[in-house]
Amino acid sequence: MRLAMIGLGKMGGNMVRRLRRHGIEIVGYDRDSGIVSGLADECGMLAAGSVADAVGQLTAPKLVWLMLPAGAPTESQIEELAPLLGSGDIVIDGGNSNYKDSRRRGAWLAERGIGFMDAGTSGGIWGLENGYCLMVGATPEVAKIVEPVLKALAPAPDRGWAHVGPVGAGHYAKMIHNGIEYGMMQALAEGLDLLKGKQEFHYDLAQIAELWRHGSVVRSWLLDLTAEALKGDQALANIAPYVADSGEGRWTAxxxxxxxxxxxxLTLALQMRFVSQDEKGYGYRLLSLMRNAFGGHAVKSGGS
Structure with a gap:
């Protein structure tokens, strides 16, 4: 089986590596030619100098997997791909696209006889070794053709991947997944912050996080990662208090x-990320002024 992978960043590159370990031939393209040549040397990926070159190295049905940023990059790439593909070929979007865009793109490609799959992909940088959780939306026919690829990418052939519904269903499930992720992260962060603030108990946060990993009802992979990070640094003095949001939390809300x-x-967890991104803190300055106006509370000076 042969597949083209367009976009060889951290996720795309590791997916290529995992697929090659399972004997699937990959034709890879990225705007960074150094990444392309590096993967070709490392794992035997077939290098492509352009998207057209990548498609040209495929045989019918041609499968093209996109691992690109959501929005305009994915949109323009699909528009470029369409004339290069024919009836029965398939485009798979493994990025974090909005499910509404995926439904529209799927319908647009279907008019041209081209199949489409939206693959909500979770696993991050650990997916290479642990496998990726894949929630995919597609017609049954398309899902059947892509199934060997999904089985190779998943943690095991019989788990960690599922055809969850029609086109759009995969990215919608991933959107909700990320919304839940926001909430879980916020809860862990707030709880550990409270423990840190209870200074009379002198808690070792790494010890507490490690303790919770075993037998507690809050054990999770997020807790595993947090516990491991805290072993090296509990003060986090060199970490800026800024938390980005990828967009899926917004779409969920x-x-x-x-x-x-x-x-x-889910919504409040998203709002708390906005708080971290507000460098000016104007809203909090207003709150301080209001408290002073009605209660005479002191107002701290300083700041930009």
């Missing part, structure tokens, strides 16, 4: 509003 389904934990 918007969808909750559209459905009229309360999701306060």
């Amino acid at each position: 918007i969808d909750a509003i559209e459905q009229g389904i309360p999701a306060p934990v």
